[in-house]
Amino acid sequence: MSSRITEHETDxxxxxxxxxxxxxxxxxxxxxxxxxxxxxxxxxxxxxKVAAEACxxxxxxxxxxxxxxxxxxxxxxxxPAIHPRLTGSVVENLTDFIQQFVQMVKTAPGQxxxxxxxxxxxxxxxxxxxxxxELMRALRAYIEQRRLPVREILEHGLASxxxxxxxxxxxxxxxxxxxxxxxxxxxxxxxxEAQIRSLxxxxxxxxxxLAEGTGTGPEA
Numbered sequence: 543m544s545s546r547i548t549e550h551e552t553d554x555x556x557x558x559x560x561x562x563x564x565x566x567x568x569x570x571x572x573x574x575x576x577x578x579x580x581x582x583x584x585x586x587x588x589x590x591k592v593a594a595e596a597c598x599x600x601x602x603x604x605x606x607x608x609x610x611x612x613x614x615x616x617x618x619x620x621x622p623a624i625h626p627r628l629t630g631s632v633v634e635n636l637t638d639f640i641q642q643f644v645q646m647v648k649t650a651p652g653q654x655x656x657x658x659x660x661x662x663x664x665x666x667x668x669x670x671x672x673x674x675x676e677l678m679r680a681l682r683a684y685i686e687q688r689r690l691p692v693r694e695i696l697e698h699g700l701a702s703x704x705x706x707x708x709x710x711x712x713x714x715x716x717x718x719x720x721x722x723x724x725x726x727x728x729x730x731x732x733x734x735e736a737q738i739r740s741l742x743x744x745x746x747x748x749x750x751x752l753a754e755g756t757g758t759g760p761e762a
Contacts, residue, residue, distance in 0.1 A: 570596040571603060575617040576663075583666035589613065614667070615680035621646075626691040632699040636742045637735060639691050640722055644733045647726055665727060689715050705746075706753040714749050718742070 574595035578587050589610055593600045607613045624646065626639045671678035692715045699705035708714060721741060725731025 564602075567596070567598050567602055568606060569620075571598060571606070571613070572617045572620045575613050576621070579614065579617065579663045579666070583663060584614070584670045585666065587614070611674065611676050611680075614677065618680055618684045621684070623687060624691055626695050628695065628698045632695060632704055633739065633742045633746055635695045635698070636692065636718060636746075637739045639695060640718075640733075640738045640742070641735055643688065643722070644726065644738075689719065692718055706750060708749055709752055714745065717745055 571592060574592050575587075578591050578595060582591075587610065589600060589603055592613060593603055603613065607616060624639060624642045626635055628635055630638070667677065667681055671681055693711065696705065696708070696711055696714065700707065722733060722738070725733050
């Protein structure tokens with residue numbers, strides 16, 4: 543259920559026509575929101591804590607967002623997208639992208655290290671989605687954003703002729719991302735470059751074999 547803010551702003555706190563909103567304050571709020579989500583999860587996340595962490599007034603938050611959910615959604619949306627580097631083979635490009643993703647997950651946004659990793663925050667949000675449709679939509683959009691670079695890498699491989707026509711690209715994307723997410727979010731799985739490369743080689747070889755109908759695939 544949405545936790546709407548009902549407190550009224552004072553005349554001094556209201557945004558006046560022609561008065562510029564501070565981008566610096568907004569970024570501080572979003573950075574603070576992510577750090578608090580990472581450290582405390584969704585249940586321990588409050589706008590009072592965000593205001594204190596960002597060194598802004600609650601009224602500054604109210605001017606931009608109406609609820610706790612809206613701040614969380616904005617913070618997720620502010621996480622920079624990862625742009626794939628299409629400079630090598632499909633396996634090399636996928637390995638490079640996954641390594642960038644792993645590094646992002648282990649590092650708090652806003653150029654600040656959190657006491658715990660981002661892996662503690664995402665499962666907390668997933669648990670809340672069952673009863674919060676607004677949050678579920680935002681989290682799905684965030685996840686889809688993370689799938690796009692993988693699709694771009696595969697489409698580049700198709701265009702270059704390195705990959706044959708795939709039977710189900712969405713399924714292959716799930717197979718690429720799923721094991722990495724499992725290793726990150728459930729225990730201390732090996733997400734080293736060597737392990738990720740081996741996983742990508744296996745998946746791309748399997749995709750080729752299915753596409754070609756041979757039962758075995760060439761080395762990636």
